[in-house]
Amino acid sequence: MPGKHEAKRKYARQWNAKWELIYFFTEGPNNNALCLIYKETVSELKETKLERHFVSKHELYNTKYPLDSTTRKIKYDSLKSCLKKQKKLFQKMSSSVDCETRASNMVSWILAKNLKSFTDGEIIKECMIEASKFLFPNDKKIYDKFQSMHLSVRTVTRKIEKLVVNVYEQLSNNLSEAEFVSIALDESTDLVGKAQLCVYARFIITNCCLFEELLGIELLETTKTG
Numbered sequence: 001m002p003g004k005h006e007a008k009r010k011y012a013r014q015w016n017a018k019w020e021l022i023y024f025f026t027e028g029p030n031n032n033a034l035c036l037i038y039k040e041t042v043s044e045l046k047e048t049k050l051e052r053h054f055v056s057k058h059e060l061y062n063t064k065y066p067l068d069s070t071t072r073k074i075k076y077d078s079l080k081s082c083l084k085k086q087k088k089l090f091q092k093m094s095s096s097v098d099c100e101t102r103a104s105n106m107v108s109w110i111l112a113k114n115l116k117s118f119t120d121g122e123i124i125k126e127c128m129i130e131a132s133k134f135l136f137p138n139d140k141k142i143y144d145k146f147q148s149m150h151l152s153v154r155t156v157t158r159k160i161e162k163l164v165v166n167v168y169e170q171l172s173n174n175l176s177e178a179e180f181v182s183i184a185l186d187e188s189t190d191l192v193g194k195a196q197l198c199v200y201a202r203f204i205i206t207n208c209c210l211f212e213e214l215l216g217i218e219l220l221e222t223t224k225t226g
């Protein structure tokens, strides 16, 4: 009976809003389901699949946020709004289809990763423009592209600030999910020899993945040997 078979298949693939609070999933963009906890996708909209995923990976949630409790609803809403913010940021940063914007996003990211001054963006731009004159002497298009890259201090600062907010949100989310957290302290000196205290969090989240993230650096009034 093909008709019945068809109807059954269709029914099995419909999103059911009940699954949101039971399994911490949301409807994905490609007729799939997206786990809000670690943003994994389950390709089929089948309750058994979502249940298996939840039980094997996030069962602790049932203890921490009991079913039908207000805390569970609050947790679900906060994970969902975090996902929304991440999506928005990603769309904003990649929807700018022009390659110049993408290139300046990448340069800003590299500067931040290497703890370089934001003013270096303008120097990098100058280098690229000058190098392009030698590497592509007859190609004005390439010269123009480098010329139109936005790498002013203000632009680089704005881009890095957005990345910082996103990293902070991801970190605080991971810490609130962590089954075990320990704080590690380390001392070091900055560029001018001042003592500073580095505070790290080491934590374990589901499946025994161990993470270590820097939480902050504080200047010390004494020396680091004290």
Ligand SMILES: [Zn+2]
Pocket: 035, 036, 037, 038, 039, 040, 053, 057, 058
């Ligand atoms: Zn998951």
